[in-house]
Amino acid sequence: MDELMIKIDNVTKEYRLGAIGGTTLREELQRARAKRKHQEDPTLKIGQTRADSNERFMALNGVSFEVKKGEAVGIIGHNGAGKSTLLKLVTRITAPTTGDIYLNGRVASMLEVGTGFHPELTGRENVYLNGAILGMTKKEIDAKMEDIIEFSEVRQFIDTPVKRYSSGMYVKLAFSVAAHLDSEIMIMDEVLAVGDVAFQNKCIKKMREVADSGRTILYVSHNMSTIRSLCDRCIVLSKGQVIFQGEVEEAISHYVTKDFALTNEINLGEQQRPYSTTELCHMTKMTLDNADAVYDMGDVLGFSLEWTAKQTFERMKMRIGIFTVSQMAVGITFSQEFPVKKGNNKQKFSIDISKLLPGKYCLELIMTEVDNAGMLVKHDVLNRDVIMFEVQATEEKKVFRASNASWGFYELPEIICLNSD
Missing domain, CATH: 2.70.50.60 (abc- transporter (atp binding component) like domain)
Structure with missing residues (x-):
């Protein structure tokens, strides 16, 4: 029996809209005063409305699937389908409202440019920081440092604070760290789109090697060509629910044609x-x-x-x-x-x-x-x-x-x- 690495069991994630204003203290006080006097919200633009703080939004609703060891699984769906929310739950950035998430091993993730990097630290120091978070010793990180630097193509800037890196340099170093440090599960959001074409191809090849070596990959992308190149199978999300999981081409067909009916x-x-x-x-x-x-x-x-x-x-x-x-x-x-x-x-x-x-x-x-x-x-x-x-x-x-x-x-x-x- 193939070893189970990820199990998502009936997971939901609910958000309360309007609960956090995201505005200044002055605006919040103006809004509270207007509410007491039964006046219109003075902080809103003409025609704009504010969500009721009691309104709920289900970002994920009953999502269940399993991923075996060595599988490269793509997650696709339209914007707002719940892909990034799912990855944040798997990486424990946030917790599910209900349901269970089982992970069998250490997780290396790259959900957005610069995730896990401290801007004041150099590239080399951030490699040590990421390795320590994964539970690796300094000796283990030292053994992989040269490979990480070589793959990242930022050798000239490895001892420069990463706050001075371009977005492309961030991605190159972040991917290199995630791909080379010891972890059983590798999770990637569509951050590779920032890098140049040659580096994207290099990353796809490396991710395929990582999967073939027995590590597990969960990959979110809108680029169907990279999904085809990397993934063994796909999960299609729509409005927070799994509408299909299976063979890559069939999954892409479900994704593309969901709102596209045959008509003459x-x-x-x-x-x-x-x-x-x-x-x-x-x-x-x-x-x-x-x-x-x-x-x-x-x-x-x-x-x-x-x-x-x-x-x-x-x-x-x-x-x-x-x-x-x-x-x-x-x-x-x-x-x-x-x-x-x-x-x-x-x-x-x-x-x-x-x-x-x-x-x-x-x-x-x-x-x-x-x-x-x-x-x-x-x-x-x-x-x-x-x-x-x-x-x-x-x-x-x-x-x-x-x-x-x-x-x-x-x-x-x-x-x-x-x-x-």
């Missing part, structure tokens, strides 16, 4: 644009040809698109990108050139999706004009998650179930065997 018709007029364009065209409606937005392998996806234009165009093109629901690019294609009239327009299009493997996909739509120099000018852009459709396997065409998760998203043609010389 969508209003594009009010959708937010990712960046500004000429605004000479504005897409207003998209309708798929399949009522349930589900297609069989081998199908062609047809759709109609409506838009308004402020002037006529002779050479317009649609650029269409296909992405997985976890935002991985599958490919892009362009339509043939077509004219656009001033005012309301409607055009039908079709895309050959016959080689897409089973799974859920999203479309990106970009209206581009071919100018006199042959350059493409963007007039309207709807980015990546305009509408979702699903491709399914048929009885006649069965495929390996995990193909679109592990081996890509496109069905390659059969290999041709050639005669050898």
